[in-house]
């Protein structure tokens with residue numbers, strides 16, 4: 605099991621868990637499930653170690669049939685919402 609440092613956002617404890625992860629690669633969005641990642645127990649920030657990130661990119665490049673394809677709703681907020 606990988607030893608994670610404290611969360612770089614809030615300083616909380618980061619523990620390994622199996623998570624669902626959004627992964628953007630060359631402008632496309634992929635979702636991976638059952639990903640071993642560090643999860644901050646305070647703010648929920650997820651941390652991927654390099655070997656897992658590499659494996660994910662390898663799978664994106666080589667996978668021919670995906671387990672599931674979902675459609676994702678997209679909303680562009682109007683300008684008046686901007687701060």
Ligand SMILES: [Zn+2]
Nearest residue numbers: 611614644647
């Ligand atoms: Zn945190």
